Amino acid sequence: MTRFISKKDLITWLEKLIQERILIAPTTKNGLLLFQPVSEVEDIVLDFQNTELSPKECFFSATETLFAVKREDGRTELVPATVDRDTVLFGLHPCDAMGMAINDKPFLAEPADTLYGQHRARTTLIGLPCSKPTTECFCTSMGGGPHDPTHLDVLLTEAEDGYIVQAVTGKGEEILPSSVVEREIVSPPPPSVEPVPAAGISEVMERVFEAPYWSRLADRCIHCNICAYVCPTCYCFDVRDYANGGRIERVRSWESCQSPGFTRIAGGYDPRSSKGARLRQRFYHKLRYFPQEFGALGCVGCGRCIRACPVNIDIREVISDVQKLGAKIGT
Amino acid sequence: MFRSWGQKLEHNPFIPYLATLKGKLDLTPDIKLLTLELDDPGLRDNFDYRPGQFAFLSAFGVGEAPFGIVSVPYRKQGLEFAVRRIGTVTRALHELEPGASTGVRGPFGNYFPLEEYRGKNMIIIGGGIGMAPLRPVINTILHHRPDYGEVLIINGARTPQDLVFAPEFNLWRGAPGTTLELTVDRGDEEWEGRVALVPDVVKELAPSPQNAIAITCGPPIMIRFVLQRLKELGFADNQIVTTLESKMKCGLGKCARCNIGDKYICKDGPVFTFEQISGFMEQF
Numbered sequence: 001m002t003r004f005i006s007k008k009d010l011i012t013w014l015e016k017l018i019q020e021r022i023l024i025a026p027t028t029k030n031g032l033l034l035f036q037p038v039s040e041v042e043d044i045v046l047d048f049q050n051t052e053l054s055p056k057e058c059f060f061s062a063t064e065t066l067f068a069v070k071r072e073d074g075r076t077e078l079v080p081a082t083v084d085r086d087t088v089l090f091g092l093h094p095c096d097a098m099g100m101a102i103n104d105k106p107f108l109a110e111p112a113d114t115l116y117g118q119h120r121a122r123t124t125l126i127g128l129p130c131s132k133p134t135t136e137c138f139c140t141s142m143g144g145g146p147h148d149p150t151h152l153d154v155l156l157t158e159a160e161d162g163y164i165v166q167a168v169t170g171k172g173e174e175i176l177p178s179s180v181v182e183r184e185i186v187s188p189p190p191p192s193v194e195p196v197p198a199a200g201i202s203e204v205m206e207r208v209f210e211a212p213y214w215s216r217l218a219d220r221c222i223h224c225n226i227c228a229y230v231c232p233t234c235y236c237f238d239v240r241d242y243a244n245g246g247r248i249e250r251v252r253s254w255e256s257c258q259s260p261g262f263t264r265i266a267g268g269y270d271p272r273s274s275k276g277a278r279l280r281q282r283f284y285h286k287l288r289y290f291p292q293e294f295g296a297l298g299c300v301g302c303g304r305c306i307r308a309c310p311v312n313i314d315i316r317e318v319i320s321d322v323q324k325l326g327a328k329i330g331t
Numbered sequence: 332m333f334r335s336w337g338q339k340l341e342h343n344p345f346i347p348y349l350a351t352l353k354g355k356l357d358l359t360p361d362i363k364l365l366t367l368e369l370d371d372p373g374l375r376d377n378f379d380y381r382p383g384q385f386a387f388l389s390a391f392g393v394g395e396a397p398f399g400i401v402s403v404p405y406r407k408q409g410l411e412f413a414v415r416r417i418g419t420v421t422r423a424l425h426e427l428e429p430g431a432s433t434g435v436r437g438p439f440g441n442y443f444p445l446e447e448y449r450g451k452n453m454i455i456i457g458g459g460i461g462m463a464p465l466r467p468v469i470n471t472i473l474h475h476r477p478d479y480g481e482v483l484i485i486n487g488a489r490t491p492q493d494l495v496f497a498p499e500f501n502l503w504r505g506a507p508g509t510t511l512e513l514t515v516d517r518g519d520e521e522w523e524g525r526v527a528l529v530p531d532v533v534k535e536l537a538p539s540p541q542n543a544i545a546i547t548c549g550p551p552i553m554i555r556f557v558l559q560r561l562k563e564l565g566f567a568d569n570q571i572v573t574t575l576e577s578k579m580k581c582g583l584g585k586c587a588r589c590n591i592g593d594k595y596i597c598k599d600g601p602v603f604t605f606e607q608i609s610g611f612m613e614q615f
Contacts, residue, residue, distance in 0.1 A: 066345045069391045076391070076432035080343050106585050113585060114343035209612055236587040239345070239580045243392035250345070250395075255580075255588075263588065265578050266396070266417040269551060271591070277613075281590075284612075289593040 001182040006162040009179035014041045016177070017088050024058055025090040026051050035089070044091065046158075049134045050302060054099055054232030055092050059119040060107070062254050066115065066239070069248035083118035088175070093130040095139045095302040097151035099232025100125070105294040106235060124175050127152035133193045136303030138316055141198040144300055147190040159185050193301075196316045197323050202297070204326035205288040211325055214283075215276025217318070220311040221258070223275060227282065227305035227313070228256035233298050236262075257281050283318055344583055347389050347434025348374055352427050353409050359493045361416045362460060363425055364401070366409040367435060378438075380404050382445060382467035383574055383602045386437025387582060388412060390423035397579055397597075399464035400438060403471055410435065413463040413495060439582040440601050443468050443546060443572065445475075452480035454538045456557055458487045458529050458549025462495045464574045464601075465548055470499075473506045482509040483538055487529035487549070491515050491522045512536060530556035533564075540565040546572045558605060568606035575601045575608075 005013070017023050018039060025044040027036045033048055035055040070077040100120075107116040130139075130146035139145060149155040153172030156163040164187055165180050167173040228234040238255040241248060255262065258278050264270035272278055290298030299315065306314045354366035365388075369375040380386075380400055389395040396418070402411035416425050427433060445468065453472055457465040472479050484503060488494045494513060504511045514525040514532050525532060529549065538545070545566055547557045554573060561571050577589035577596040589596040592612030 067343075071432075076349055078346055078349065078434070080346055106587070109584070111342075111344040111583060113583075114345070206612070235585075237580065237585075239395070239586070241390075241392050241394045248392040250389075252345075255586075257587065263578050265576055266415075266421065271577070272613075281613075284592075285587065285590075289590065292593045 002185045002187070003165040003167075003180050004159075004162055004183040004185055005156070005165050005177070005180050009177065010156070010163060011041050013177040013179065014044070014090070017090075017175075020086070022085055022087040023090060024055070024087060035092070046091065046128065047131075049132050050093065050095075050130075050137075050304065052304075053230055054096050054302065054304065055089055056099060056103060056232050056235075058087065058089050058123060059100060059116055060103060060235060060237075060254075061252075063251060064115065064253075065249045065251050067250050069250070071246075071248075081115060083115065083122050085122065087119075087123040088126060089123055090126045092125060092127050092152075093302075094127060094146060094148040094150070094152065094155075095130065095137075095144050095300040096232050097125055097127050098139075098142075098144045098148070098300045099302070101151040102233045102290075102294075102296060102298060102300065103235055105290075105296065124154070124171055125152045126154040126156060126172070126175075129155065129157050129190065131158070131188075131191060133191055134303050134307070135194075136306040136314075136316075137193055138196045138198075138301035138303065140193045140301070141196045142297055142299050142301035145190060146193060147187075157187055159188060196301075196319050198297070198319055201287050201319055201322060202291040204322055205284060207329050208322055208325045209280070209284070211329070213321065213325060214280035215274065217313065218274075218276040218279040221275055221279050221313060222311060223258045223260060223278070224310060225256035225258050226308045226310070228258060229254065230304040230308045232300055232302060232304070233286070257285065279313075283315070283322075286315075287319070287322075344436070345581070347387065347395070347436045348378075350410070350433050350435045352429050352431045352433055355425075355427070355429060358413060358495050358497070359488075362413055362493075362495055363416075365412045365414055365424060365427075366402075367412070367433060368409045369435065370432075376407075378404075378410070380438035381442030382471050383442035383464055384438040384440050385464075385582075385601065386410070386412075386435050386439065388414070388420075388424060389434030389436075390420055390427065391432070391434065393423035394420045395434070395436070396420040397439070397582065399467075399574070401463050401466045403467045403474065405474065413460065413466070415460045436582060439597055441599070443574075443602050445471055448544050449475075449478045450480065450542070452482070452539070452541075452543040454483045454485070454543055454545040456485045456529060456533060456545060456547040456549070458553040459489065459493065460495065461547075461549030461553070462486055463548075465546060466496055466499070468546060469503060473503065473509065476506055476508075480508070480542065482506070483536065484509070484511045485514070485529060485532050485536070486511065487514045487516070487527075487532070487553070489516045491519055491524075528556075529553050530560045533557055533560040537564055540567070540570060544570055544572060548574050568609055569604050571605040573603060573605070573608070575603060577601070 107113040155166040286298035350367040356364040579589040580586035
């Protein structure tokens with residue numbers, strides 16, 4: 001037997017979740033499909049290929065206050081930001097859930113990032129399987145899959161006049177409504193996804209570090225940083241202070257290793273001053289350093305960077321090229 | 332091992348400890364010695380650190396930046412930092428007046444394993460503000476003077492005015508079996524000492540690699556040539572130790588800014604031997 005919820009009951013459930021929590025789901029804004037807080041269930045887009053941006057914003061905000069500095073009568077107090085509401089992130093695909101699990105590794109490694117941990121603890125992930133991968137998708141080569149429930153709390157798979165309900169975690173089980181019933185129903189097969197030759201990529205990367213390939217590839221990079229912006233697992237950040245009319249806050253925001261000056265130190269010395277070295281850093285971090293440190297590739301194969309790149313730098317091509325280069329260079 | 336930042340503490344690792352600026356002393360025209368005292372007396376007594384570790388200092392409203400801790404933990408006179416005015420945060424720190432509230436996050440990173448170096452001749456080679464992380468090394472060695480062999484300190488700067496720890500030179504010189512060699516790029520009317528580049532002084536003095544450890548810190552170009560000279564003298568890569576500077580935002584291995592290849596300067600370093608550095612995938 002399989003658990004099932006009708007479309008009508010799903011709508012009732014989502015309406016209830018909107019009342020009780022913050023519900024973030026794919027909605028259209030200015031012609032872009034984005035994860036946004038929703039107040040009306042009818043605004044939620046259920047049938048889509050992929051959102052423009054990943055939902056990493058829910059846990060690791062593009063700009064977020066870490067603490068405020070309060071000054072009164074010559075005394076200073078630091079007031080940490082805290083997460084005080086429960087959130088449901090609805091409608092994310094398995095690749096994005098995997099992206100969150102990847103981000104957990106650096107952020108929750110001891111000493112854990114408190115704010116990220118709070119966002120994570122107070123958010124429940126209700127995912128939808130991916131039924132129409134884009135032509136740029138390659139999740140199956142990165143250890144995921146269009147129907148992979150692993151990193152979600154609940155997976156809802158469309159079938160007949162409703163959804164097959166799969167509670168993956170205890171947190172997911174807790175949030176399910178009583179309208180979930182048992183029914184004899186067969187899950188549709190996952191769609192096929194074009195593979196890339198990623199097997200052993202981490203090891204091959206070690207051999208091609210010095211190859212002129214990287215600076216040639218970077219010739220056309222305009223360091224616009226869009227790859228990092230759309231990426232579910234790019235997590236470089238900046239920390240700055242903002243002082244506004246007596247209110248002082250320390251703020252964290254997204255950064256990109258592609259920015260000129262990302263590694264420039266006081267006095268002007270920049271150990272990674274060339275575009276080639278910076279672009280190489282991006283691919284090495286995802287395909288070599290991150291796996292070395294955390295045992296997983298730092299890419300989920302969502303294809304967003306490929307769609308967004310204005311000069312057609314394509315991580316699938318990079319992976320194939322590295323394999324070829326590695327084979328040429330030998331061990 | 333002692334406690335590292337954020338561990339065993341119910342503490343958000345981005346929230347600094349509040350501290351009060353107790354003292355501000357001009358070391359050179361652009362370097363000040365800032366002395367801080369942690370506001371929480373419990374933390375003050377338990378703030379444990381080693382020579383080579385660093386901490387972030389906050390100028391609230393302007394930002395924070397990492398600095399080597401230049402005091403030594405066994406002297407409970409406060410936390411000292413040698414801050415060179417070179418950007419917005421350092422300018423704001425220079426402008427703080429004693430009594431001002433600031434913040435400290437740390438200590439971070441590894442440290443110079445001075446216990447391991449007991450019994451060895453120590454050669455300390457620093458240039459400019461690169462003397463900052465070496466000062467606690469020198470003072471710790473001199474504090475445990477009988478534990479070490481000969482100590483040779485080579486300290487260079489652009490001009491005599493830029494020699495950072497001049498107030499301590501007599502103390503260093505006066506220690507038994509300790510030689511202090513000063514050198515500048517450009518002298519002035521009063522300067523009677525050497526006018527030479529640090530690597531050339533290393534070559535001239537030619538310290539023996541026998542049972543020795545060389546610790547060096549300074550501008551990248553100086554480090555590069557000091558390394559060459561030391562290797563010419565027969566020093567092996569694992570006898571030469573340095574501390575690396577990097578742009579960093581967290582100190583926790585999270586902001587992904589200070590890596591050299593797969594190593595993070597903030598947590599795998601900042602102290603490395605040249606044997607380790609030459610094994611890095613990415614070379615700076």
